[in-house]
Amino acid sequence: MLGFLIQRLLQAVVVMMVISALVFIGVFAVGNPIDVLISPDVTQQIRLDTIAAYGFDKPLWEQYLAFLERLVHGNFGRSFVFNMPVLQLILSRLPATLELTIAAVAGATLIGIPLGMYAGYRPDSPITKAIMGITILGFSVPTFWIGLVLIMTFAVWLGWLPAGGRGDTVMVLGIEWSFLTLNGLSHLFLPALNLSLFKLAMMIRLARAGTREVMLTDTIKFARASGQSDGTILRRHVLRQISIPIVTVFGLEFGSTLAFAVVTETIFSWPGLGKLIIDSIQSLDRPVMVAYLMLIAFLFIIINFLVDIAYAALDPRLRARRS
Amino acid sequence: MIDSAAPIARFWFEFRQSQIACVALLIIVLIAALALLSPWIAPQNPYDLATLVLMDARRPPGHVGAGGYVYWLGTDAQGRDLLSAILYGLRISVQIGLAAGAVAFVVGATLGTTAAFLGGRVEMLIMRFIDLQLSFPAILLALVLSALLGQGKVQIIIALVTAQYAYFARTAHGAASAERAKEYVEAALSTPLPSHKVIFRHILPNCLPPLIVVATVQVANSIALEATLSFLGLGLPVTEPSLGTLIANGFQYMLSGRYWISIYPGVALIVLIVAINLVGDQIRDQLNPRLRR
Numbered sequence: 322m323l324g325f326l327i328q329r330l331l332q333a334v335v336v337m338m339v340i341s342a343l344v345f346i347g348v349f350a351v352g353n354p355i356d357v358l359i360s361p362d363v364t365q366q367i368r369l370d371t372i373a374a375y376g377f378d379k380p381l382w383e384q385y386l387a388f389l390e391r392l393v394h395g396n397f398g399r400s401f402v403f404n405m406p407v408l409q410l411i412l413s414r415l416p417a418t419l420e421l422t423i424a425a426v427a428g429a430t431l432i433g434i435p436l437g438m439y440a441g442y443r444p445d446s447p448i449t450k451a452i453m454g455i456t457i458l459g460f461s462v463p464t465f466w467i468g469l470v471l472i473m474t475f476a477v478w479l480g481w482l483p484a485g486g487r488g489d490t491v492m493v494l495g496i497e498w499s500f501l502t503l504n505g506l507s508h509l510f511l512p513a514l515n516l517s518l519f520k521l522a523m524m525i526r527l528a529r530a531g532t533r534e535v536m537l538t539d540t541i542k543f544a545r546a547s548g549q550s551d552g553t554i555l556r557r558h559v560l561r562q563i564s565i566p567i568v569t570v571f572g573l574e575f576g577s578t579l580a581f582a583v584v585t586e587t588i589f590s591w592p593g594l595g596k597l598i599i600d601s602i603q604s605l606d607r608p609v610m611v612a613y614l615m616l617i618a619f620l621f622i623i624i625n626f627l628v629d630i631a632y633a634a635l636d637p638r639l640r641a642r643r644s
Numbered sequence: 645m646i647d648s649a650a651p652i653a654r655f656w657f658e659f660r661q662s663q664i665a666c667v668a669l670l671i672i673v674l675i676a677a678l679a680l681l682s683p684w685i686a687p688q689n690p691y692d693l694a695t696l697v698l699m700d701a702r703r704p705p706g707h708v709g710a711g712g713y714v715y716w717l718g719t720d721a722q723g724r725d726l727l728s729a730i731l732y733g734l735r736i737s738v739q740i741g742l743a744a745g746a747v748a749f750v751v752g753a754t755l756g757t758t759a760a761f762l763g764g765r766v767e768m769l770i771m772r773f774i775d776l777q778l779s780f781p782a783i784l785l786a787l788v789l790s791a792l793l794g795q796g797k798v799q800i801i802i803a804l805v806t807a808q809y810a811y812f813a814r815t816a817h818g819a820a821s822a823e824r825a826k827e828y829v830e831a832a833l834s835t836p837l838p839s840h841k842v843i844f845r846h847i848l849p850n851c852l853p854p855l856i857v858v859a860t861v862q863v864a865n866s867i868a869l870e871a872t873l874s875f876l877g878l879g880l881p882v883t884e885p886s887l888g889t890l891i892a893n894g895f896q897y898m899l900s901g902r903y904w905i906s907i908y909p910g911v912a913l914i915v916l917i918v919a920i921n922l923v924g925d926q927i928r929d930q931l932n933p934r935l936r937r
């Protein structure tokens with residue numbers, strides 16, 4: 322197990338290096354960063370000074386090494402727009418995004434797995450047909466469009482829920498959370514629903530495919546023969562066996578949900594990371610863009626790492642082979 | 645018995661068994677025709693500023709305009725007839741989806757089959773890179789690229805291709821690795837044919853079925869992705885509005901109850917995407933050897 326961990330950690334470091342190089346080339350080498358940093362009517366002297374200060378006159382690989390050094394020290398520079406350290410800016414926005422993402426993924430899992438297991442258990446019932454119809458819509462209809470329809474229906478026509486913002490927040494452990502107040506919850510509901518629909522469709526499909534496969538195995542035949550009820554079989558045997566692929570997808574999808582939060586946050590004016598990155602792309606705030614990309618890459622690598630470990634922990638066959 | 649010498653006829657015969665897929669295909673053909681013919685059938689040229697009447701801005705569906713003309717789907721903030729705007733928007737969305745899907749197909753299939761053919765270090769390097777890219781969400785990649793490249797048709801197609809070619813490459817690599825080991829490839833290699841001919845004439849045609857399935861899904865995805873980027877203000881400029889741009893333009897008026905500016909272009913977008921996905925589902929079921937009777 323230890324060897325496996327070390328091997329995976331080394332892999333993660335290599336991947337992180339490759340990504341940092343790509344991000345560096347993508348954001349710094351394309352276009353001229355100096356045009357963004359200073360206004361076009363400054364004197365030639367100020368221009369040269371700024372170039373020297375940021376090291377743009379040095380060869381690209383030297384710039385890259387300096388960039389890496391700054392990254393390792395946690396120094397992402399200052400945001401041009403907010404005029405504060407980028408790391409601080411991102412950390413202040415992170416809780417809002419995490420709250421939204423966790424609510425969406427948890428909701429999708431808690432609703433999707435039972436629905437999917439039912440669909441796999443009774444493949445021909447009309448309810449299953451309806452469930453599968455919903456998943457096609459969930460896969461096909463773009464997130465931003467569902468968001469618009471939700472706002473239209475629940476905020477404009479019915480007036481039940483607010484159309485945007487985070488609502489009242491409560492400070493716990495020095496971080497503001499929405500889900501602890503009633504008003505905050507009402508603000509959280511629509512964006513979380515919007516973000517979760519795609520994941521819900523995916524969870525249903527996965528749970529259904531897994532259940533259909535497992536129901537045909539000898540394990541289930543023996544469980545039936547021993548007189549266990551179908552409910553017990555589904556809970557005790559089927560759920561346990563389909564949990565491995567679901568945990569994998571859960572982990573991987575958590576990352577892509579963070580990415581899709583960009584769209585949902587923009588529509589619902591949710592003050593999280595996604596809205597920050599869209600705003601900084603529009604205002605060409607490069608330090609924020611770089612920091613966001615590196616952070617997302619880092620999160621993805623961590624998630625992949627954790628999924629691998631969870632895999633090993635959940636599947637006794639894999640555990641035995643590795644030890 | 646259906647002759648196996650006519651695989652396309654057999655494919656079509658099976659396809660017609662599914663009513664849903666047939667209706668979806670009909671809708672796609674209809675939308676493609678509308679998109680192709682939009683300059684001739686649209687009641688108004690939405691980009692000809694001379695025909696726009698600002699007095700008729702933001703009118704609800706069915707409004708009779710100053711010129712006695714009925715706006716069946718209402719008008720937008722500039723007094724543009726929404727029906728015409730949607731027809732022109734469809735044209736742009738379909739163009740971009742097809743172009744991005746086709747380029748991604750060519751790039752991805754070439755990379756994937758070449759990697760499988762060459763094997764060794766080159767294969768490992770290419771596939772590692774593609775796996776790495778696949779572990780990132782396509783939307784983020786497209787978002788960053790279109791932010792770096794700026795607005796415009798070519799730029800958005802480049803962004804979409806970069807975000808999506810990896811799916812084709814992955815699929816092509818899987819199929820080509822299986823074909824590579826077969827005897828007919830050995831036979832082709834023993835002749836003095838150059839390797840690119842073996843790859844493109846012999847291996848690639850046998851990898852087509854799974855690639856076609858990926859292609860239908862990816863065309864739908866690139867239309868959706870382009871609409872999302874345009875909605876976020878990173879896709880097409882306002883001078884060339886796709887369906888996503890139209891929806892974005894209407895978004896600010898939605899909170900005041902003027903739903904039609906956003907909703908109708910959205911309905912057009914969704915009908916198109918759902919229809920493509922339904923046809924794609926049917927093709928996948930038909931080409932999947934595990935489901936073959």
